[in-house]
Amino acid sequence: MDRTLPNDGTPGGAVVNSAVHAANIQLVVAGTTNRIQAQTDAAYYDDRRGKGYSVTDGMGPLTNAWRAAAQQTTTITPIPADATSALYNDTGNNIGVGSSGGNTSFGKVVDLLNNMGDNASIEPARVLLDI
Numbered sequence: 001m002d003r004t005l006p007n008d009g010t011p012g013g014a015v016v017n018s019a020v021h022a023a024n025i026q027l028v029v030a031g032t033t034n035r036i037q038a039q040t041d042a043a044y045y046d047d048r049r050g051k052g053y054s055v056t057d058g059m060g061p062l063t064n065a066w067r068a069a070a071q072q073t074t075t076i077t078p079i080p081a082d083a084t085s086a087l088y089n090d091t092g093n094n095i096g097v098g099s100s101g102g103n104t105s106f107g108k109v110v111d112l113l114n115n116m117g118d119n120a121s122i123e124p125a126r127v128l129l130d131i
Helices: 018-033 037-048 051-070 107-117 123-129
Strands: none
Touching: 037 051, 051 107
16 A cells, blocks of 8 residues: 655655545545535534534434533534634533533443543554554
8 A cells, every 4th residue: 555654753754656645635625625615614613623522413313412411512613703714722521521520310421431532542543654
């Protein structure tokens, strides 16, 4: 498989296959320039909100019930007018309130997710494969 060779994590890895590299970049450019506003908004929310909060968007009709039970919060609700020039970080609680925080009805589930999340990052693979 042709890919960018890993390095120490700083910019400067060697491109092994320039045609594949250029096609990959073009795929991203096409995907971001040909999307509708709702897709642009969804991408912003997914990028700027806590990942634990963002992933619950995929629960469909169960999203609101899950967020209520987990007591999940986000501080990024509308997209700020200056979102393209200012950085906004979510200061909500990401996964929700655990049992030690007083969530007696669903806190153990939040605890489980927090414990799993400590060992569930894909970051090491992303660094190795430079994706």
